[in-house]
Amino acid sequence: xxxxxxxxxxxxxxxxxxxxxxxxxxxxxxxxxxxxxxxxxxxxxxxxxxxxxxxxxxxxxxxxxxxxxxxxxxxxxxxxxxxxxxxxxxxxxxxxxxxxxxxxxxxxxxxxxxxxxxxxxxxxxxxxxxxxxxxxxxxxxxxxxxxxxxxxxxxxxxxxxxxxxxxxxxxxxxxxxxxxxxxxxxxxxxxxxxxxxxxxxxxxxxxxxxxxxxxxxxxxxxxxxxxxxxxxxxxxxxxxxxxxxxxxxxxxxxxxxxxxxxxxxxxxxxxxxxxxxxxxxxxxxxxxxxxx
Numbered sequence: 259x260x261x262x263x264x265x266x267x268x269x270x271x272x273x274x275x276x277x278x279x280x281x282x283x284x285x286x287x288x289x290x291x292x293x294x295x296x297x298x299x300x301x302x303x304x305x306x307x308x309x310x311x312x313x314x315x316x317x318x319x320x321x322x323x324x325x326x327x328x329x330x331x332x333x334x335x336x337x338x339x340x341x342x343x344x345x346x347x348x349x350x351x352x353x354x355x356x357x358x359x360x361x362x363x364x365x366x367x368x369x370x371x372x373x374x375x376x377x378x379x380x381x382x383x384x385x386x387x388x389x390x391x392x393x394x395x396x397x398x399x400x401x402x403x404x405x406x407x408x409x410x411x412x413x414x415x416x417x418x419x420x421x422x423x424x425x426x427x428x429x430x431x432x433x434x435x436x437x438x439x440x441x442x443x444x445x446x447x448x449x450x451x452x453x454x455x456x457x458x459x460x461x462x463x464x465x466x467x468x469x470x471x472x473x474x475x476x477x478x479x480x481x482x483x484x485x486x487x488x489x490x491x492x493x494x495x496x497x498x499x500x501x502x503x504x505x506x507x508x509x510x511x512x513x514x515x516x517x518x519x520x521x522x523x524x525x526x527x528x529x530x531x532x533x534x535x536x537x538x539x540x541x542x543x544x545x546x547x548x549x550x
Contacts, residue, residue, distance in 0.1 A: 293340030304328030428453025
């Protein structure tokens with residue numbers, strides 16, 4: 259009886275032990291690597307977003323952006339490299355970038371002894387948002403019966419359906435960068451002011467309040483956070499549950515900025531008139547702003 263129990267016990271444990279053993283083995287054991295790349299470069303302070311890494315067969319470049327005024331005299335980077343490669347100066351070694359105009363050369367040596375020089379540049383970030391912008395347009399995209407043969411869709415100015423929305427088209431918004439978070443997200447303040455008409459739009463259609471869909475750019479002052487990993491900006495007007503997130507799209511010369519907001523879910527009044535159905539079927543709304 260004891261032999262039978264022990265046999266069953268070991269029979270149950272053996273596959274798990276073999277799996278554990280296989281999981282701890284190095285899959286590249288016995289293979290020497292020629293790779294000599296920097297795969298990530300993170301500063302201990304001031305960095306905005308992730309490092310830009312460019313690599314060719316003969317050279318490599320790392321560009322890191324920091325907040326203006328960051329002290330570069332003693333930078334402690336965390337450096338990740340290719341499998342079993344070594345970097346000099348090593349990760350965690352304080353380096354004076356200020357003495358060389360923000361540029362230093364790092365050598366990465368592969369497991370096989372081959373070396374590649376990497377140029378690391380630290381640059382002050384020039385914000386493409388700082389300054390004052392004027393709202394020039396507010397549009398929305400709608401879908402009615404999406405995916406159905408009888409459905410329809412389109413893109414319109416919000417003012418085509420809600421006349422009061424035209425009051426937004428002279429508003430201004432001022433952006434200022436105030437710092438950077440530990441994860442590299444940029445943060446700052448905004449000030450959204452009404453234009454010469456001294457009025458914000460009220461997104462109300464014949465007694466139905468659509469401000470929950472189209473009042474995406476908060477009134478007045480607040481803070482914002484910009485996430486470079488997905489190029490979004492989140493507005494925080496300081497009221498619980500009122501944060502709004504949009505993607506950022508710039509023209510080539512950075513003089514025009516578009517901020518699309520997701521305004522789903524659908525809220526279609528199937529008994530309403532066409533304009534009301536379109537408002538309820540809005541999927542995206544966006545502000546277009548001109549730098550002034």
